[in-house]
Amino acid sequence: MPTVSMTVNGKQVSGEVDARKLLVEFLRENLLLTGTHVGCDTSQCGACVVHVDGRSVKSCTMLAVMADGASVTTIEGMASGETMHPMQEAFREQHGLQCGFCTPGMVMSAVDLVAVNPDPSEAEIRHWLGGNICRCTGYHNIVEAVRDGAARMRALGKAAAE
Amino acid sequence: MSNVTGIGVSVKRKEDKRFLMGRGNYTDDIARPGMTHGYILRSPHAHAKINAIDTTEAEKAPGVVAIFTGKDMAADGVGSVPCGWLITQKDGSPMNEPAHPPLVVDRVRHVGDQVALIVAESLAQAKDAAELIEIDYEEMPATVGVASAATGPLVHDEVAGNLCYDWEIGDAAAVAEAFSKAHHITKIDVTNNRLIPNAMEPRAYIGEFDKGTGEYTLYTTSQNPHVIRLLMGAFVLNIPEHKLRVVAPDVGGGFGSKIFHYAEEAIVTWAAPKVGRPIKWTAERSESFMSDAHGRDHVSHAELALAEDGTFLGFKVETTANMGAYLSTFATSVPTYLYATLLAGVYKTPAIHCNVKSYFTNTVPVDAYRGAGRPEATYLIERIVDKAAREMGLDRVEIRRKNFIPIDAFPYQTPVALQYDSGNYFATLDRAEDMADVAGFPARKAEAAKRGKLRGLGYSTYVEACGIAPSAVVGSLGARAGLFESAVVRVHPTGGVTIFTGSHSHGQGHETTFAQLVSETLGIPLENVEISHGDTNKVPFGMGTYGSRSLAVGGEALMKAMNKVVEKARKIAAHVLETAVEDVDFKDGVFTVAGTDKAMPFAQVALTAYVPHNFPHDQLEPGLEEQAFYDPMNFTYPGGCHICEVEVDPDTGVTQVVGMTAVDDVGNVVNPMIVHGQIHGGLAQGIGQALLEECVYDESGQIVTGSYMDYAMPRADAFPSFKVDNCVTECTHNSLGVKGCGEVGAIGSPPSVINAVLDALLDVGVTDISMPATPAKVWAAIQGAKTAQAAE
Incomplete structure (x- = not known):
């Protein structure tokens, strides 16, 4: 079996995997990082979104061996200790989650959106989230949360720059 | 404290942090020690006889632990997956209830039917082995659509005409009398499209057996673990x-x-x-698409008799409903007691009759999906009301107001069994019209027309019955269980409280809303309250969450248990403060003695309860924990008005929802943020x-939308931001005055959308469209209307 090595949430990890093992399976089964979810089998739902080398990726569309040498961040790696990432905090403040199942993918996707578009409009947020399905919220509060999260991230970036 | 975390405050959710942090x-x-992985081999055919199953090669495949088929389960005496609601037919006979084996023995009845369980060290190995199983299927013709089910091939040989039941409600003679006096009769045929629920978490189960204790454990993605324990334990596996x-x-x-109790739970x-x-x-x-119970799938013909001024005189309905291949847990109740009893809607129609025929088909079982029966009723009523107004040249809002149940008519007994305790349909309509800026609609329509778009406005004024359910009522209607709820309030020695619901x-x-009830009632901080649910070894009993019942039934059970706690705590305080129980007041978390400065905070009473050095043991037991069961007197009746505004592009048929306003009366609101979130989702x-949504089967019974x-x-881009508000009439038969909010969004909105689409298409001559109003369908309807007009 092939061996893969990668950095996950800042830690160096490696393991032997079946060549057909998906990245999401490696994260969930080998590393026990179960915050990344699997909601479909056609790469539509986005519950499995993680960051690979800083960009959002559906971890069910990538084999574990394809992430060899990469830097992967999962939802478990977003907070600083017990202090949530501004986007996580915004989701809580705006009631942007109900059952929580799609939430990790939503947060990871939203953070990547703000990285490329620091002040997205409602239409841009709704368009960007086309690859993340939520059945609970009707997206209303998710849109509010992403907008709020973007504002918090901008404020933090501004504070860091000053 | 209560003004910060109590009833009526949008407290941020306690559960969010764990979800947000993964x-x-x-x-x-969950990974259990020594856990194996199961894969269920499913039928690729809608209907087939199984002549033989050969697992020889599969059993030799790497990693395979065991393979089981229906014969193994049958040999073990495993029972049929049960249905929880017996419908009595109009001739007095019981419904037809064929067996539903968890793994089939010699016949598959829908694509996705369970044929074999392969257990292996890994899921991949189980799937590899499944490919090696040889099954000799002999395909049979299938019955697919409900409209032709009566004459289709038999799904179960013992069920003639595929008829599960032929049931009726209401007074047919009174309806005939009303129709004989009608000035106008409006007729409509509607299909309530079959849906696939699609919770984002797929179903998952872990079955486990402890050889030492003989105890089974099932981890399950269930809304009601105690119900699963009862159904699976007592009826299927005899545990x-x-x-x-x-x-x-x-x-x-x-x-x-x-x-519902699913076959796979019993199998593992x-x-x-x-x-x-x-x-x-x-x-x-x-697999979810072909094994989760589907929703809706009704075909109805309805006729509304009206007087010259638009007053509704009578309403008659014929509905056929699809049960799928087997009866799921609550399937039979959906097109009957959760549907036809709602056909009065918000109107004082004096005579109503409905006949429902439910059929078996070679499709996935159909059962309750958000709203369950009530969306089907609402859709039918609100479509025919709009149609009647149009045919008679009456204003669609005025015809509604004219027929609304008056504010002073509550409690209102409908002709179809239910008694609405409270409601004010005028208030929700007025507020919704205001929020939707109906007055500004003509200008918006004109502006859209300049851009070549057709703009429409649609209404739905609805009522539903939830807080399911009064045990006595549902029992008399065929429910095989009471639908009460239980709660245990455990006060810990240092004043923290665990609720078992x-x-x-x-x-x-x-975890938030129930904690708010505790915070308000016992006067303790939210962080001192823990809500425990979902484990039959922790929670003594429960009926679970469905039918918008958690607060109205489960919350009431909690209030009842807390009242018992307060009464006992009052006795303890009286003992310690050396006064009569009647003289002890409890407010904001402190017990006080009237007319004195004696006081004892709740936490101190709690500690005393567990260190009772001088309790009079003949009068006062140590400890502070109470249980209560609450069985409601009646259903609760949320209602309201949804107004949808759409823009249709006549060149493409694309419909965009540009405005969605919902004003719902869900009774008193504990957490407005959470209630609005529920409504958004609905x-x-x-x-x-x-x-958008429709489950489509082809003629052979294959799921096209799989x-x-x-x-x-x-x-996300399918919706605008929603405008949501609440008007309140209190439920009159529960202490919190709450009605339930989980389903109202899904119940009220579909007809508002379709009525808006038809309003938009009125100018181009389209008078009917079915759900889902997809671009292809809308475009074809526009072209059809153009062709018809050209021919005239």
């Missing part, structure tokens, strides 16, 4: 409750689809002791039904 504990996240633990941990959405639980190791099974999404949260936020599912590539799950 610390949830969903069933598929007594004290040897069966059912745990429903964090559950990723349900919408009804996780109420039954097989666990046979392999001597835990077995996990998790549905792939494509039979309600189950799978997104609704009980609206999205309602708009999804109206414009993945997210084909089934139009609503994405």
